[in-house]
Amino acid sequence: ASCIGCGACVAACKNGSAMLFVSAKVSQLNLLPQGKPEALRRAKAMLSKMDELGFGNCTNTRACEAECPKNISISNIARLNRDFIIAKLKD
Numbered sequence: 244a245s246c247i248g249c250g251a252c253v254a255a256c257k258n259g260s261a262m263l264f265v266s267a268k269v270s271q272l273n274l275l276p277q278g279k280p281e282a283l284r285r286a287k288a289m290l291s292k293m294d295e296l297g298f299g300n301c302t303n304t305r306a307c308e309a310e311c312p313k314n315i316s317i318s319n320i321a322r323l324n325r326d327f328i329i330a331k332l333k334d
Contacts, residue, residue, distance in 0.1 A: 246268060246315055250264070252307035258300060260300060261293060261298045262293075262300070262307070263301075265289050265323065266317075266319035266323035267315045269285055270319045273322075273326065282326055283329055283330035286323055289323075290327050301317075
């Protein structure tokens, strides 16, 4: 919930990945009790939309994490990827 949407993470990423921003927002929703029913569908939809819009993939260089003024951890990216994989396996 601390993400302010400044875009510093996207600007710092050599792939122009918005994974830190997207994962922070998705994690915020998915960790709430009311967000759990749609958690897997939300992760799948957000990553699909990122692909559609041409954002790059995370390369785990952690440049986004270093530039984030709110110190958001890339552990959110891992959580988003885990939910995405689970959603794809359930299809």
